[in-house]
Amino acid sequence: MDELDLIRERAEAVGFATAEDLAPVRARLVAATRTGRPARSRRWFWAAGATTIGLAAAITAVVTLTPAARIGVGAGVANADPVKVLTEAAGAALTEPATAPRPDQFLYVKTEYPGHQTREVWFSVDGTRDGLVGDTKIPGCRDGKAPVYGANDPKLEGTLEDCVPSPAYRADLPTTADAMLDYLLAHYSGKKGDTNALGKDVINLVVERALPPGAYAALFEAAAKVPGLEALDHVTDGAGRPGVGITWPVPGGSSPDAKPLVFVFDAATHRYLGTNTSAVVVKTFVDQAGQRP
Structure with missing residues (x-):
């Protein structure tokens, strides 16, 4: 896979940014070219693997801009x-x-x-033992029955009701x-x-x-x-x-x-x-x- 194939695959996966998204980036790029920095000697170093990865990363930064x-x-x-x-x-x-x-x-x-x-x-x-949420008791379910805790009617406190275990x-x-x-x-x-x-x-x-x-x-x-x-x-x-x-x-x-x-x-x-x-x-x-x- 060459650089263009890698770029094409990445772009298809994440989609392109809109013109609105790219406007601030374009403005910064133009400003950077006008800073009047002294020219550097044109020395190029090529490494196929590193170049491909760096190019893909640069493309990712653009196409995923949100x-x-x-x-x-x-x-x-x-x-x-x-x-x-x-x-x-x-x-x-x-x-x-x-x-x-x-x-x-x-x-x-x-x-x-x-x-x-x-x-x-x-x-x-295993869901069969009484647990806690803060200070509130959470009933465990044993043999298909669970005790009632915190009922509005005191007569219901501790009585059993049907249940299904909810194991953690x-x-x-x-x-x-x-x-x-x-x-x-x-x-x-x-x-x-x-x-x-x-x-x-x-x-x-x-x-x-x-x-x-x-x-x-x-x-x-x-x-x-x-x-x-x-x-x-x-x-x-x-x-x-x-x-x-x-x-x-x-x-x-x-x-x-x-x-x-x-x-x-x-x-x-x-x-x-x-x-x-x-x-x-x-x-x-x-x-x-x-x-x-």
Whole structure:
């Protein structure tokens, strides 16, 4: 593949910027040519591999130019497309420890929000033990029955009702992108075509559930198949940590001021950090509900 083929392939993958997008870049380029810098000697160095990579990078910077103001999130534009970012996130997920927790343990997650507000949860690994969301008790489901907690009627407190276990550790989920996407669509929490709701379903699995590495990777690969996603550089999560972002389209009919949901990944390790309004600061397994690592 020569340079032109590489450029053509890249352009087809990410699309060209509009004349409006390119106007500021063109203006800076023209200004730079008028600075009157002394001419340098014409010494050229050629290296086929490096030249091709550099040329492809330059083309990428142009064809993926998307002003952040259009999306309503922070400053900066993306140098990578959503598929690349999510594929790298999938690769990072595969490096996570594969050791399964004990059924009697709890998944502990601490999430931070702007203003240093936090949320702590303790969810039963197998779904049969009572957990906690903050100070609120979450009933486990044992033998098809779960106790009622926090009922308005004191007589109902502690009585049993029918239930199905909701395990925090999901070893049953698919490990291929296509199968995972089918699973997500079959367990959709929003209206048909609402990709924003689909994004929230993905976040719920990433943040407040624990998956084997193969299922985590499949989850990000499935997300990469969702249309309408865009990538952004220089975004921050809810704790202010910098990273690269993936935006999910706002639902149809939303207010013009509605902001897209943004996944934030560490730019170096590609690990999931949180969203533009939340940050996962601790996620691990503990032996008891209420225990902190």
